[in-house]
Amino acid sequence: MAYDHSDIEKKAQQMWASLDLYRASEDPQKKKKYILDMFPYPSGEGLHVGHPKGYIATDIYSRHMRMKGYSVLHPMGWDAFGLPAENFALKNKTHPRKAVEQNITNFKAQLAHLGFDYDWSREINTTDPSYYHWTQWIFLKMLEHGLAFQSNEPINWCPSCMTGLANEDLDGAVCERCGTPVVKKNLPQWVLKITDYADRMLADLDLLEWPEHIKEAQRNWIGRSEGAEITFAIAGSDASVTVFTTRPDTIFGATYLVLAPEHVLIRNTELGIKNSEEVQHYVAATATKTEIERGAEGKEKTGVKLEGVSAINPATKEEIPIYVADYVLGGYGTGAIMAVPAHDERDYEFAKKFDLSIRTVVEAVTGKPQENPEFRKSIVALVVDKKNNKILTLDWGTELGGKLFIGGGREEGEDAAKAAAREIAEETGYTDLKLVDQTAIIHHSYFAYSKNVAREIEAIGFLFELNGDARQEQQLEHDEHGKFTVSWMPLAQAGQEVTETLHRTVFERLVLGHPHTGSGVLVDSGEFTGKNSEETKQAVVAAVGGKLVTRYKLRDWVFSRQRYWGEPIPVIHCPNDGVVPVPYEDLPVLLPEVESYEPTGTGESPLAAIDEWVNTKCPKCGGAAKRETNTMPQWAGSSWYYLRFMDPHDSDQLVSLKKEKYWAPVDVYVGGDHAVRHLIYARFWHKFLYDISVVSTLEPFKRLEFLGFILAEDGRKMSKRFGNVINPDDVVAEYGADAFRIYEMFMGPFENTTAWSTASIAGTARFVDRLWQIQDRVAPESVPALETLLHETIRKVTSDIETFKFNTAVSQMMIFLNAVEKEGTIGKEQWSMYLRVLAPFAPHVTEELWERMGEMSSIHLASWPAYDEALLVSSEKEVTVQVNGKRRGAVTLAVDASQETAVTEALKLPAVVAALGGKEQKRVVFVPGKILNLVV
């Protein structure tokens, strides 16, 4: 009788619902597990097969934990505010609330087909007033604690979505929603001071069991950098410029200053900027440029010198020019830098373009330090043929260093450039050359194998151009020694093939034009000359009267949206009292029901047009006042929803302390994407709530499992646009929910992105069907031949579920079923244990088989089977016999067999004897139970 999934699934799902099987409760007798999916935005397109992957994983994990006796919280809800919902509603000419309701109904129906164990009594929806009441409450608390403030700084404005956006909402320089380039726009904005928490968010990453790449992404986003602020006086003025730098050690090489276009000094009229018109013109031009336009210019530097104004380098006391340039960002550091063109890529480009002086103050140190090195002076010479874009290389062969440029020693007192020319002539014969450039000294340590000596050299690199082809063949050194061959190599190829550190470094400096940006030995730096640059930073800062500071890339969170579909920001603007928070007892501030909610595009929210809503009374003075009309971004509701699941119906508080104590933190959080934004915002809010004693844990999500996506069969993203979307409803109808669930877990490692394969799902459907057939072969007595494998299977599935290695868990269960089929029978107790480990993966079919075994209660209430350790330790094991590391056979030995026994047994194998060939045994490696390696 073939397995008919549709009836059995329906029956099981109805049974679970009627038993209320998955209701979570704070049972003090039990340990808890809080398992959470990133709750979805209920889109109009419905689910595709990629969505449930994470839900299946949490379903398996939570069913497993429930069977192990934990009190499990596994809830689901809807993140339904925000731009996508509003844009969807606009496009379909409906109200967002209606669209959301409809989409949720649709999503729930789709999820229901898959047999998930959510506790739907805790369902939440961020657009529900009883929910956003508390989103607004958190905002007011932040306002109270000075973490929410109004700002008029220029923000990212999306002209298509007609709203301001946070940095995190940008995809490069375009709006991540619609792909429109954003522009800078000045608008009064609510901003949250997330930067106050930067340090704690960075430090507490260490407390988390998260994938390393997510932690790293967060570290990069926070972007902590330690440096110094140093003040440069303006010559002949009281004014000054404070710069931020991470390289105070290079200050002796600071040959000019650069201000961001937004810098206040540029607007200082008393300074006497002679070309102020030109400067203001430049500032205005950069402000109107979109990020895209700036990007299109690449990294081509632009800027204008402030004529008639100069600064004084506090280290050298020299007067240096000041520029305004948009490669310096207004929002980072102090909006001003000291430019050290010799040791910074960007400053170098700028200095080259504007012909500014470049002063080397750090000499590079390369190679591996050697013991007792011999000191020498030397040169590296590059000879370039500009006509053919080729460079002269010497191939020494692999033993002697491979492909190099021209190198050699220089005598004490010998002019370095002359030494270079001499070496070129001696080694290649070329003499008609023009010297174009040279490097600073490079301190290089290496071991010269050809001469068997450790060396530390002071090398100078030279770049020559070839004038004529004339060669003095008779002088060539290689004629005598034949050690190397001379050839002209295309520049790009040389950049790949010449890998020796010193020669490569010279190539990078002189051909590629990269300045030395690393640490090294200070030169031309007054009292610090000769010291290590890295170790001198603090002393330099002290000497020039600067201070050490820490800066972050993370910006404060622009929190206002000029759109309808979001939580109203609960403040009132009063002509007398200014910004007045809505009293807590007046929450929630309801989003008014309106006919028209199109964005205005003027920077005003559509709410501003609703007079009867906007006009209100000031809670303080009782006079006429207006409501704030901006709404919150989509990320607001999702920044704390995991707390509400613990206590979803509490009308007095966000979450009760008692329930929070029981459930927090989230033990396992599962989702993809959102590596930065959602997780950083939620961590920020959580830490704030910790500070005001609403929550008791430092971090919201203890463990995070990152989810790999499912691509369409054609390897592209699943999208309506490509017409390659696969609806889980169709798959379930054809193959059944259990086969679908098992397939998604079997596809590969959970964190891998994999393409869907409808052909492969037939395999897991076959597995379920074969399982179904086996029920007729169950015997009363246990089958001894299956015993060890069964316990191995229980052990592997148990640990694989806990570590999210579902693919190998499925594989192991298939191996077991294959063995059962081979035996033709299985014992009743064995069948019971096997069904129970399979139950989290295939909840429906196992439920039915469980009932048919005569069990009265649900399999999902049964206890998780324990495995017998003793059965897993077999007394005999097959040991591979190797000769010189190559497999020559195998012997079966007792686990505690001695090496002598092993060797004796191995020598009985003809293949082993043949491989030994009568040679003397030098060594025997014996790993009991695994391997015997005879070395001759």
Add this chain to the structure above:
RNA sequence: GCCAAGGUGAUGGAAUGGUAGACAUACAGGGCUUAAAACCCUGGGAAGGCCUAAAAACUUUCGUGUGGGUUCGAGUCCCACCCUUGGUACCA
């Protein structure tokens, strides 16, 4: 450019430093069938050798992106490079 993860059959993928390719898909051959589907059985990294009418069996060498290294033994550890994917980008 920088940061992170990864590169294994036709495909998805297994493999505490110890028999590479588990498990599954696709494929090929066979069985069942009037036929097909379903189902069941068998096979398979590559090149060669031996024996043959042919095959099986047997056997040798090579084989986990490339080149080196450590080790009795490397897919796994170390070094350099190449490529793919994700994140990020004038952050001083």
